Each structure stands twice: as C-alpha cells, then as structure tokens.
Amino acid sequence: MEDSQSVPAAGRTNWRRFAVAVGVPAAVAGGLVVALSTGALAANFAISGQQFKLSADTLEGEGFTQYSGPLGTANGGGKIAAMSGIGSATITDLCQSVSQVVPVFGRVTLQIRAAQDVPDSADDAQKVQATNLLIGMSELSGDATFTNIEIGRDATTLNKAGSAKGDTVGGFGQQADHVTIHNLKQTAYSTSASTFKLTGMSLKLLTGDGNECY
Numbered sequence: 001m002e003d004s005q006s007v008p009a010a011g012r013t014n015w016r017r018f019a020v021a022v023g024v025p026a027a028v029a030g031g032l033v034v035a036l037s038t039g040a041l042a043a044n045f046a047i048s049g050q051q052f053k054l055s056a057d058t059l060e061g062e063g064f065t066q067y068s069g070p071l072g073t074a075n076g077g078g079k080i081a082a083m084s085g086i087g088s089a090t091i092t093d094l095c096q097s098v099s100q101v102v103p104v105f106g107r108v109t110l111q112i113r114a115a116q117d118v119p120d121s122a123d124d125a126q127k128v129q130a131t132n133l134l135i136g137m138s139e140l141s142g143d144a145t146f147t148n149i150e151i152g153r154d155a156t157t158l159n160k161a162g163s164a165k166g167d168t169v170g171g172f173g174q175q176a177d178h179v180t181i182h183n184l185k186q187t188a189y190s191t192s193a194s195t196f197k198l199t200g201m202s203l204k205l206l207t208g209d210g211n212e213c214y
Contacts (some may be wrong), residue, residue: 051138052098054191055213056091056184058120061133063087063145067155067166067173071136081136081189085164086179091128092118094198095213109211114198122184125199132194134164139187147178185214 049108065085099109115128155166155173166173 022169045064050098050100051187052096053213054097054186054188055095057093057182058129059069059089059091059179059181061086061089061179061181063160063162063163063164063177064104064160064175064179065161065175067154067158067171069136069166069168079189081138082140083164083166084135084137085158085161086133087131087161089128089133090124091115091130092120092122094128097212099212105207107125107207107209107211109206111204111206111211111213112198112201113204115199116200116202118200125213128199129197132162132164133190133196134192135186135188136190137186137188140185141211142181142184144182145180146176149176150174 054129063086067083068080069083071079071081094114095111096113097109097111099107102108115126118126151174153173153175155171156169158165158173158175160175160177
C-alpha cells in the first residue's frame, strides 16, 4: 500500500516535506531564542545577506554612533550598510521577522516577539535589553530624539558606543549620548550584541502573506 503522505492530496499539506523544508531552521532558531531569553549568550543574527525586518514601540539607547561600512562575507559581503551602534539599549514591543518563499508551501515567516504591551515607564527588567548592540541596516524610520548629538564627525573617532566606529579616515559619522526612537521600523542585514535578553519572548512559524513585522 502506498504511503498516504508520499503524494499530497489537493489542498492538503505534506507535513513530512514541510518538516524538511522549515523544521530544522525553526528548531535551531527556537533553541537560540530560548537561550537568548536568559540573557546568557551573545547574539549574532545574520542571514547570508538576506534582509529581515525589525520594529519596536520604543528604543532607548545609552551611547549611540552611526556610520557607513561594508558588511562581512557572512552577512552578505559586497554590500554597504548604515551601521548603528548602541552601548546599552532597552526596547518595548519588539518584533523581528524574516520571510522566505518555500517551494510547495509558499511564503513562510519566522516571527519573534518580546516585551509586548509593556509601557515605556515600566521597569527595565520587563523590557528587551541589549548591550554593545550593532545593527547593519538599509532602512530606518521612526520619531527620534538625540541628546548631545555630534553630526559630521570623522567615523574613525566615534567613541560613545564602545568599538562601534568606522574604519575609513574622513568617513562621515555621528554620535550622541542618548537616543530615543518611537515607532521604530528598520530593514537590516545583521544584528550583533554582547547580550540580548528577550523578556516575554514568543516565536512563531507562520505561512501565508502579511506575517512580517510591518
């Protein structure tokens, strides 16, 4: 007798094939996020040059730098990104998503959320927390307020977010003591941090359109 799952009937999902297509990446991502939720591990999100989306209600950052720079090979080498460094950050209502079209199943989105429905006035322990955050992005929007900002500084002399600075003498850079961004939306190539604690984390693997953060 032929295996009933070897040939999917019209309108049904071949779960065996689905597991091969997305099960292993989901398991790896799930294990990573669970570990990150404790704040015990460093984080480095890069998807071979594929961009992902990130949104947040509010980001508060101590020590901010911004400059342009090339991405490493693992992050999609050959591309230039806007690099933003933050010494320490707290984030409310974080959403991160990466979407890909999988043969047979269509669009599949891995969506991670944390610190949902947490007011800005809440204790930092209820929020997402990151240290030595560095994001390589192509787009960013939101309502931003900077404290003691310096615009047009040589990118190699930036010093307010640890080692997050440019490596081209004379390159454009800017920095500030503090940054607040409301209604943050960004499209990024890579994110790295010394620690990344995802409070109230949830991970979902979703099929169909309309499941990205924005």
